[in-house]
Amino acid sequence: MRLESKKFPLLEKALLYLQTSKSIMEKLIQEFSSNISEALKIAAGATFTKPTQEIRNIVICGMGGSGIGGRIVAQWVQNTCSVPVLSVQDYSLPAFVNKHSLVIGSSYSGNTEETLFALEDAKSKGATIIGICSGGSLAEFCKTHGYQYVVVPGGNPPRTALAFSLVQLSNIFLQLGYAQSTILDEISNGKNLIDSNQAAIKSEAMRVAHELQKRTVAVYAGSEYEGITIRAKQQFNENSKELCWQHVIPEMNHNELVGWGGGDKRYACLFIQTNDLSMRNQKRFDISVERTKSKTDKVEVISAKGATPVEKSIYLIHLIDWISLYLSDLKHGDPIEIEIIDYLKAELSKIK
Ligand SMILES: O=P(O)(O)OC[C@H]1O[C@H](O)[C@H](O)[C@@H](O)[C@@H]1O
Known part of the structure; x- marks a missing residue:
């Protein structure tokens, strides 16, 4: 967007601030x-x-x-x-x-x-x-x-x-x-994976962000990756300023999938495919994808790269970080600001 600074100096300042904030977060995500x-x-x-x-x-x-x-x-x-x-x-x-x-x-x-x-x-x-x-x-x-x-x-x-x-x-x-x-070597392999797939990760993140924008996103993965689903939720909360929820397979099949009976196009799903689920859990995953697709047109499946859960986690963390930044960018948000947390801390510091 081109701005005429003489006409809208405050707007220009605000956009410049957002641009700076976006560049800072971009750099910090790149530095993973x-x-x-x-x-x-x-x-x-x-x-x-x-x-x-x-x-x-x-x-x-x-x-x-x-x-x-x-x-x-x-x-x-x-x-x-x-x-x-x-x-x-x-x-x-x-x-x-x-x-x-x-x-x-x-x-x-x-x-x-x-x-x-x-x-x-x-x-x-x-x-x-x-x-x-x-x-x-x-x-x-x-x-x-x-x-x-x-x-x-x-x-x-x-x-x-x-x-x-x-x-x-x-x-x-x-x-x-x-x-x-091998844990540290696996982390190092994960780093090499994101280095060699950087361009593909960013373009997938951009595509996924376009699909998920303006929806409340539910993030799902196998239970061994619960931490990754929580990280996704946290990043969509703090970076993208979006509500989000997460759950894992198989537990989500025992309650939340029923809840999807009331699901609709206000929501989107982000399924994390790790290609290491047991045969029964993979079947549950596939059915869950199909069932949510019958309720919303935005069901995205992202796939992890890597040979072990550690490598896959490193890859997914990075991919999801980029999605969270692009979600923020698509709505001209500020990915850095966390004013409400600062307010909470200030209020709590008054308690002696
Ligand atoms: O890692 P710490 O410094 O303990 O911070 C833990 C958390 O504290 C605050 O709530 C920050 O705003 C969060 O973004 C942060 O993750």
Whole structure:
């Protein structure tokens, strides 16, 4: 759109601001790959010593863009980890947490209050604690109490720093013997995949965004990829400023698919095909695609590339990030602004 600045100076300023915001987010999404490389370098220099206590469970605390790293990594290690792993998004921890628990606190800023409270709770329960942050109160907390922690470069919106939490969490699990030995190589393969498919990923993202625009989107995948569906929802919320919901197969076949009886063209579906579902779940997936297609004309199926769930997740995270940016762009939105979250934080800071 060409603007005549003399006639509409305020409009021009607003559009310039949106353009800047879009370019910043574009750059940050583009940097997912180089962030993985940088995060792997940080991981190579970080050593975590095994807790002296026997570890019987692992809890990862974190909110939003950091919390999702915990959910995703918990799923990555679920077939190899010998103890249960729980991801918590709240101020306190379950009653089972004790001196036999490893609690990992992940907060990019290091200042998210729910994570800090949960770590105080972990401390009072005698758990082993490890921190991941770019500084802030979490770094202070770990320093003061002698807990191990890893520092990542800060200064960006936490949701754009997912590479750092994914890699640092994976490295902690690896070093302490809870992850498959290949986990970091798989992340690196995922990075190579997005590098070599960059143009195709962006053009698919643009096509999908055109299809999904102006609809409320439901995101579905097999349950092993629940974290990816949640990441998609979060990115459509924060970057695209859209309501969105997610569910997984097979559970969605036991309730939500019935709900689609009331579905219509206000909605769109984004199905994530990972080509690794069991035969029965794939059948459920295919029927779910067909059934939702009978209710709305916008049912998109995106396919992951990669050989393992980790590689596929890295590919999907990147593809979905681009979709969220293009959805924002198609409606001339601001992908960076999160005013309501800032307001909430300011209001909560008034509570003494
Ligand atoms: O990673 P953290 O710094 O703890 O931030 C966690 C979350 O905090 C706030 O709500 C931000 O606005 C979110 O975008 C972010 O994901």
